[in-house]
Amino acid sequence: MLQLAVILPTYNESKNIASMVERLDKALAGIAWEAIFVDDNSPDGTANVARAIGRTDPRIRVIERIGRRGLASAAIEGMCASAAPIVAVMDSDHQHDPALLPQMLAAITSGECDVAYASRFAEGASTEAWGRPDRVKASGLANAIARKVTGVQLSDPMSGFFMLPAATLRADAHRLSGVGFKILLDILATVDAPLRVKEFPLNFAARAEGESKLDRTVVFEFLIGLYDKWLGRIIPTRFALFGTVGALGALVHLAVLYVVLHLFGRELALSHYPKETAFIVGQTLAAITAMTFNFVLNNELTYADKRLRGFFPLARGWLKFAATCAFGMLANIGVSTALVRVGFHPISAALVGIVLASVWNFALSNKFVWGKYG
Ligand SMILES: Nc1nc2c(ncn2[C@@H]2O[C@H](COP(=O)(O)OP(=O)(O)OP(=O)(O)O)[C@@H](O)[C@H]2O)c(=O)[nH]1
Ligand SMILES: [Mg+2]
Incomplete structure (x- = not known):
């Protein structure tokens, strides 16, 4: 009988899949x-690599999401997609050691705990092999704020x-929330029953x-x-975000x-132009500047692999935006004039x-970066 499902969110991890399956098999x-590999339609074909293994090894399953991104929501959907009574989530890039899984499983099935997790900062854990003291520091700070x-x-x-x-999860x-929050923290902060x-100390x-x-959007997501x-x-x-950006x-x-x-x-008032000319010019320039500001903000906050870079891609993106x-801008200038x-x-x-332009933009905002946050 199925005991455990290991959920592995993936994005461009094709080279890590086969070795990860081997390690899971051993552990x-x-x-x-x-x-269950939950892949967000990675361009490097991660989902196909996992499916190829699944063809001969039915323990390996794939959920491929199209037009979606996000580690937290991938983990939630993977956990909800299994019939196993116990579910685990881990990274697929080998930073998490699958050898801890049996001990974690034993602790839960014996009733010793409700949730088992691997800590990079518990006694006996280490982050040296990670080789990123800057990230260790950043994680420490984020942990302190989160606590x-x-x-x-x-x-x-x-x-x-x-x-x-x-x-428990279901x-x-x-x-x-399923937005860029670390999912374990999300679960622990959400459930009513303590x-x-x-x-479990982890050698990260x-x-x-x-x-x-x-990348830097992670700070924002946090x-x-x-x-x-x-x-x-x-x-x-979503409303608060839109309001803040709008303001x-x-x-x-x-x-x-x-x-x-x-x-x-x-x-302009002294010239022979109609007296609203300065206002119309001002409104037009202001609307274009505010729109460009919004475009830059949008672009900075999308996932790194979707971010537009270089003059031509940026210019094309700006024109589309x-x-x-x-329509919102014309309504804005027309009505205010x-x-x-x-x-x-x-x-x-x-x-x-x-306000008029905002109503229009709010209706459209789904198309852009805020769509990520529900
Ligand atoms: N499905 C899905 N998986 C993701 C997404 N972003 C990251 N992942 C996966 O989540 C896991 C953690 O992402 P990483 O990029 O390794 O993040 P990290 O471990 O904090 O950062 P590094 O230390 O630099 O590896 C990996 O298995 C990724 O493939 C995403 O948008 N969708
Ligand atoms: Mg990683």
């Missing part, structure tokens, strides 16, 4: 297990290597093959995850408008225009 001798915000007192709440009964799966957690290794997916756990139920994360964009917009009105307002925003004509103050007219 889990005598245990009825299956492994403060969530109240979860573990030596390594950010660990990505853990095991628990599938039923009971609360609908309440997990879970007994056992730590260096990545075997392939490239790290960790903050979003903390927000989601902390205030997300009161003000939904920044509005500030940029108003600043540009103000400068244009200030610099050219009087001259502008075309999508064009009409308001100025009937006597509204330019700044309040601009604010009405910004």
